[in-house]
Amino acid sequence: MCFNYLKKESTDLDIDSIRSISRISRSLWGEYEKSLLMCSDTLTSVGLLKLDDEETLERTTKALVERAEKNPPRLLSLQHPFFRLAPIERFLLTALHLERWSYARISRVLGVEVRLIAPWAWATRMKLCFQEASHGADLEYPKGPTSLGPACPEYDISEPWTQRLLDDECGKRERLFLQGHLMACGSCRKSLQISRKMIFKVESLIPVKEAAPETETAAGELARIWQEGESSYRPLKTTFKQSMNSYLNRTSVQYALFILIGAIFILFKRSL
Ligand SMILES: [Zn+2]
Secondary structure, three states: OOOHHHOOOOOOEOHHHHHHHHHHHHHHHOOHHHHHHHHHHHHHHHHOOOOOHHHHHHHHHHHHHHHHHHOOOOOOOOOOHHHHOOHHHHHHHHHHHOOOOOHHHHHHHHOOOHHHHHHHHHHHHHHHHHHHOHHHHHOOOOOOOOOOOOOOOOOOOOOOHHHHHHOOOOOHHHHHHHHHHHHHOHHHHHHHHHHHHHHHHHHHOOOOOOOOHHHHHHHHHHHHHHHHHHOOOOOEOOOHHHHHHHHHHOHHHHHHHHHHHHHHHHHHHHHO
């Protein structure tokens, strides 16, 4: 009996997914060595499931968050406001601010309903700015327009439209309506400006940076581990030059080339 239909053949893992996994792990564990160990270990295990790219990314992230929640790292620098948040909250902010993940993907990773993400994201952002960080003093508290005009959108204090717009989570109709309304309404423009400042502040408080050299080194190391472990059936998406280098470095290819060059040399000598 053949079970080949259970396998997905030749699926690739994008280098951007590797970078995301590496950064999320760093946000969860803080320390370079520990976070690299945790994400390479988790990614290797998930790689054995032979899932597609998106499923591998989501399953690995889910496992990392669960591991960090189960055994929260103790040696984090607790002086830093970001690391005083729970691991799952650090994941949420990293996914939103560094990875620009949609609410839908975050909800799939965490196995919760997508409608819960917006209020949770707002509460976590407010917590970081106004409870954990002392920097909240120079920020205006986002609370919506003092008086709503007849055409103003409803401002829900637990999940305001300003956050939805800034996270690019509005539907097409809502976005068009808000864009038009903001042109005409100074109070709503002011609300958006206050929310934007708060969201920028959150981003500045995340110590893991998108393109930091250390992050890139970790992603490179993770990519190397992934390629060495799974390259026979899970090649990493690489450039043509990288693919050729890897192809030419294989012993069997080098041996075949050696024989080919030898054969050409003999033919060349005979024709003289
Ligand atoms: Zn308005």
